[in-house]
Amino acid sequence: MAKRGECSFVTKVRNMEESGFALGIIVEDSEVDIDSLIMSDDGTGDGITIPSVLISKKDWSILITGLLGLKEEERS
DSSP: OOOOSSOOHHHHHHHHHHTTTSEEEEEEEEEEEGGOOOOOOOSSOOOSSOEEEEEEHHHHHHHHHHHHTTOGOOOO
């Protein structure tokens, strides 16, 4: 997992793949509604082979809570 940050989604996923990741999960680090975002290849995505997905900050919190076995009130 990685926060969305300043570089493009494609660049982030390529960096993850080159680091040995089998899957790229990019977390939107703002409160923006990701349902309204349009994600597209910036022209440099050719050759990326790992699957990738963008998830919201809220969904990230739920995922981390489940992975760490935290109760809802324990996550921040």
